[in-house]
Amino acid sequence: MKTLTLLRHAKSGWDDAVPRDLDRPLNPKGRRAAQAMGREIKAMELDFDRVIASPAVRVRETIEELERGLGRALAPEWDRRLYLASTATLLDVMHEQDDSAETLLLVGHNPGLAELVLALVPEAPGGLRDAVEEKYPTATLAEMTFAVDGWGAVARGGATLTRFVRPRDIDATLGPDGE
Template sequence: MKTLTLLRHAKSSWDDPVERDFDRPLNAKGERAAQLVGRHLRSLGLAFDHVVASPAARVGDTIDQLAIGYGRTFAPDWDRRLYLASPATLLDVIHGLPRDADRVLLIGHNPGLEELVLLLVPDDARDTLRAEAAAKYPTATVAEIRFDGDWPAVSAATGTLTRFIRPRDLDPALGPDQA
């Protein structure tokens, strides 16, 4: 069984004058959310044997803050294809994951991550986690999907969404319109 954990980068700042979207850092709320999510992942006993991430500044900042909460550093494979990737591109990345990696953490951006969840998980009206992901995939949110086959076999409607964790689920102060 393979487990893919998708993490959308934490909330970024629009206040810092940067030339490119790629260079936007996290804001204070994003830093708090990433640390909290890291603590929560640790409390669940989740571990990852492979990490792949977009090289955008806000993703790097998310990883740094996640590591503070988690209590250990992450050494991601930086993959430029993940920057604002479509679900098709994300699927290409997944197909190329190391065969010996059973628990992968992929850190990137929306709308690609949300669309990927909706592609990989069958549309079942009874699946409340999928319905939550379809409604909104906020920043610093984690979606965990399990697959029976190997990475190259991952395709539409082959996964099971086992977790969907938003920062506001862990601390309501990190919900919408909160400082």
């Protein structure tokens, strides 16, 4: 059994004058949401054998705030392929993982993360997948399990979506504000 958790970076600032999209930082609401998600991950007692993340500033800052809420370091591996990655690239990264890792956390961007969930989880009316299809907000966590022994065996339609936790689910003040 393998468990894949996806975390979209928290809300970033569009008002900051940065030369590259890669350099956009979090805004204050994003920082609060990332810390809240860290506390929630701790409360759910989630642990990860491996953490791989996009090197974008907003992802780095999301992880820093997540660690504050979690109360421990995650020691991510930075992989440039995760920056604005497509579903195919995310699948490649997953398939490359050592099978000794049972739990994997990927931290990155949309639309790739949402599209990966939709590719891996079969359609079923009224399930968590519907919420993903509707919107995968910033700082949201999706957890999927696979009845496989190796990451290379993970295939489209082979996942069970076990969690889809949005910041607003744990703190209403972190919900939509016209974004």
